[in-house]
Amino acid sequence: MFEITNINKGFVTKAGIPTIALNNVSLKLPNKGLIFILGKSGSGKSTLLNLLGGLDQYDSGNIAINKHSTQALKQNDLDNYRNGVVGFIFQEFNLMESMNVYDNIALANELQGQKPDSQLIYDLLKEMDLLGYEGRKINELSGGQKQRIAIARALVKNPEIILADEPTGNLDSKTSEQIFNILQNLSKDKLVVVVSHDAESAFKYGNRVIEFKDGQILEDLTKDENAVKTKKPKFTKGQVLNEEMIKQIQDQAKNAHKEGFVPTQEVLLEEQPVTFKNVSSQLPLKKAFKMGASAFKSKKVLLVFSALIVVFSSILFRDILRLGLNMKEFYLEDRIEQEIKFRKKYNHQKYANLEELKEKVKEEVNINWPEIKNRLKKQIKYLIIFLAVMLLISFMMIYMYFNASIKLKKKEVGSLRALGARGSTVSKIFLSEGFIYATIINILIFAFDIIMGFSFGFVYIYDLTKGQYWLFLGAGYLFAYVLTFLSIILPIYTLSRKKPIDVIANR
Structure with a gap:
């Protein structure tokens, strides 16, 4: 799906300070799977997501989407790509307060110049456990309900890629688990890329976890179902622990959630270019x-x-x-x-x-x-x-x-x-x-x-x-x-x- 080669992206802060958001990043992302991008604020993870979704443009390097280079694409071309291929999910939901639930979901179809598929919308509402909410105003919904509406809106146009920026950042743990289960299920047929601070959930639900630091990839791990689990050290009651033993216990506790993950090796992409879906936006x-x-x-x-x-x-x-x-x-x-x-x-x-x-x-x-x-x-x-x-x-x-x-x-x-x-x-x-x-x-x-x-x-x-x-x-x-x-x-x-x-x- 994505082939990212030597991408660089910088910007100037409001204080006038030049900042490097991404520094010579190279990466391949397949056609399906749930991929988490971790990192602290300012690490470059959200910048990468914005570049993948065509919300922003890189300074140098190249991002190829299904073997099609985006170097020469103008902003209008990127908008058309996003309209046709990408489903976005945000931390702040980004729903239209002036519209009801049904109209919010239908908007994604209308922007593609299509007549909203009422049956599909009702099916999605049922799948999100929100059937009967179609006439509700957005301000009448809880945070979890809003996020599920945002997911339904992303899915109604049948996107090839789902990009989620901190989708559970404003939700409680129970609702977050529900959202991650939905995304995990979607990733069986689509590429789902999630930016998150939640390392525990990333390794619990993700097929692959990429961690960023200072605009570069710090670690890239992939789940290996055949990986041999690390044996836990055994200690006898009353045993005196030396420094090495204490360090071993600390390392194991620190990396417990990484159990079953190994460094990412080769990522296979489509050999032949796939038709680049380019849908010009329309608004009735x-x-x-x-x-x-x-x-x-x-x-x-x-x-x-x-x-x-x-x-x-x-x-x-x-x-x-x-x-x-x-x-x-x-x-x-x-x-x-x-x-x-x-x-x-x-x-x-x-x-x-x-x-x-x-x-x-x-x-x-x-x-x-x-x-x-x-x-x-x-x-x-x-x-x-x-x-x-x-x-x-x-x-x-x-x-x-x-x-x-x-x-x-x-x-x-x-x-x-x-x-x-x-x-x-x-x-x-x-x-x-x-x-x-x-x-x-x-x-x-x-x-x-x-x-x-x-x-x-x-x-x-x-x-x-x-x-x-x-x-x-x-x-x-x-x-x-x-x-x-x-x-x-x-x-x-x-x-x-x-x-x-x-x-x-x-x-």
Whole structure:
């Protein structure tokens, strides 16, 4: 399955210190079996698992998967490989809190562009002793139940490889035993690689145990059913123990769990290349919209504040557009309205006939139009400057809103990337959220138009031609969508370009 040759991987810590995670590691892993990778924190074991799963990329060396080199693969190719071949199980479960149990498991199929197999999902739930839990929310489950759901999600797409990072780290001993029994059973037909601190369980359940220290392999042992058991030293009652005897007892106690394991010799791999399974990730639009809409529940204050500012900017844009489309008629309509108000206020009887009044005002405007036009142009310039300021504020508010949304969804995004979703697939969630956000803005603008229309009349559109009217209406509503998507494109692009491990680790 895996042929790892002289792999090196380093990174720089937050403190700016260069660190070597893996140092010239070479290793072969077969097509099936339960392999444990042990080591203290920082030994390189999790880094190796991330490289095997395509969550991260190595600096030098090569990892061949079924005889196919991954040296030239880009991140999108690694995402496709993970989506098609790998089932990931994490210590923190990485389940979608916004989905129920059934939808969490079905998500693995949907990312492959397949219709979820309901019968298979129910069979897996039965196998995990969770039948009847399919409608439950994730926060209603215990740690052990969550981990079994994560295993079912990994299995539903029939992966060739299962990679488990500390799968029992947050579980009690009884539940841990249950999880290891499941993984041991799966390893009869698949390769299961488990990163763990638990040496006792590793030697109890594993076919092979590899221990790492300082980025290198310290020990590589394989279970040998025919190995001759070490004879225990016998001592008589009252016998005085010398230093050699004490050391012998200590060594035996220290290595008791390694009984039946011998140094790993040759690991046989497939002679001929196996077809490299490459499945591009997909996310149904309905699910993307549902995940995008769920974000609105947790940012209500920021949503209202940013929406009001964007609504104001949109209305201001429309007013400037209308003034630019029909400046003279706009001014004439405004002057007539002012004249009517003035005469009503002072009960002025001259030009009481409305048509006569309009003709008189129109005549005055025509005579003074060059001067009025210059004055209006100056006003438009000031309005455009004000609009530019409001656009900048709106841009920043939308940017802040979606940055907050991305941070809130980092865990879910990390889970999707771990399952095999490409950056572009994850972007659909936030683009859907952006569409919903802009639609809310336009609904508010429409409500404003209706209120203003019934309160003051719809005279503001009477002076427009049919073509100008549709341009005014279309541009006004389109404005909110354009502004929203221009504001969110940068944070979404930045997120989509990140390596999966950086998203999962919240770097």
